[in-house]
Amino acid sequence: MRIDIVTIFPSFFDVLDLSLLGKARESGLLEVTAHDLRDFTHDRHRTVDDTPYGGGAGMVMKPEPWGEAVDSIVGDGASDALLVVPSPAGEPFTQALARELAAEQHLVFACGRYEGIDQRVVDHYATRMRVRLISLGDYVLNGGEVAVMAMIEAAGRLVPGVVGNPESLIEESHENGLLEYPVYTKPAVWRGLEVPPVLLSGHHGKVAEWRHEQQVERTRRVRPELLGDEPHAAG
Numbered sequence: 001m002r003i004d005i006v007t008i009f010p011s012f013f014d015v016l017d018l019s020l021l022g023k024a025r026e027s028g029l030l031e032v033t034a035h036d037l038r039d040f041t042h043d044r045h046r047t048v049d050d051t052p053y054g055g056g057a058g059m060v061m062k063p064e065p066w067g068e069a070v071d072s073i074v075g076d077g078a079s080d081a082l083l084v085v086p087s088p089a090g091e092p093f094t095q096a097l098a099r100e101l102a103a104e105q106h107l108v109f110a111c112g113r114y115e116g117i118d119q120r121v122v123d124h125y126a127t128r129m130r131v132r133l134i135s136l137g138d139y140v141l142n143g144g145e146v147a148v149m150a151m152i153e154a155a156g157r158l159v160p161g162v163v164g165n166p167e168s169l170i171e172e173s174h175e176n177g178l179l180e181y182p183v184y185t186k187p188a189v190w191r192g193l194e195v196p197p198v199l200l201s202g203h204h205g206k207v208a209e210w211r212h213e214q215q216v217e218r219t220r221r222v223r224p225e226l227l228g229d230e231p232h233a234a235g
């Protein structure tokens with residue numbers, strides 16, 4: 001299995017040289033590469049973030065560096081790789097999902113920071129490859145790196161040959177809260193994708209209403225049981 005990680009903290013993943021996964025890398029069972037997102041910026045300050053359209057606290061990760069970084073890994077067309085984006089708005093990471101990741105040939109992990117990555121990055125790559133937003137649990141981390149480390153560990157250990165004794169593999173799961181709304185920053189149009197007009201309106205009430213609607217729509221779509229709707233069948 002090939003694993004690529006895009007992050008502003010590449011050295012965070014040096015720890016993967018240790019322990020079980022370190023041996024799996026040496027044996028060639030796992031090929032893991034961390035890429036610095038700032039290497040795909042072109043300004044003196046290596047800027048990766050900007051203010052959010054629609055206002056609100058914090059900063060949002062700009063789409064352009066992400067486009068260049070992911071393209072450098074998967075090329076500029078369709079790809080069989082799976083793009084995994086850790087997010088509080090993602091589907092729950094479970095043992096079953098770890099098994100699905102373990103069966104992939106090529107995983108690309110996008111580690112966001114700040115208030116998240118401009119929504120259009122996900123929207124763009126969804127036209128070229130499979131994209132999955134995955135939540136480690138219903139709490140908010142400062143970025144994606146911890147979640148990616150957990151996913152790599154959970155999935156990596158399921159790759160045949162990585163864990164000496166397969167009997168030692170175990171099951172687990174978690175739970176709830178409204179999911180995040182999509183975020184956007186400059187430019188207003190990126191690769192033909194526009195920011196939702198309400199976020200450019202300057203009407204804070206409408207922005208707040210739209211964001212809540214997005215949260216409900218996402219939660220109903222991804223975690224219906226959190227709204228008291230019928231939960232999905234187990235499995």
Ligand SMILES: N#Cc1ccccc1Cn1ccc2ccc(-c3cc(N)[nH]n3)cc21
Pocket residue numbers: 086087088111112113114115116117134135136137138139140141142143144145147180
């Ligand atoms: N997004 C967002 C966000 C929204 C509001 C406040 C803070 C953040 C921080 N953040 C930025 C990137 C990023 C990636 C994954 C998580 C994450 C995953 C789980 N399961 N919890 N938190 C958080 C992340």
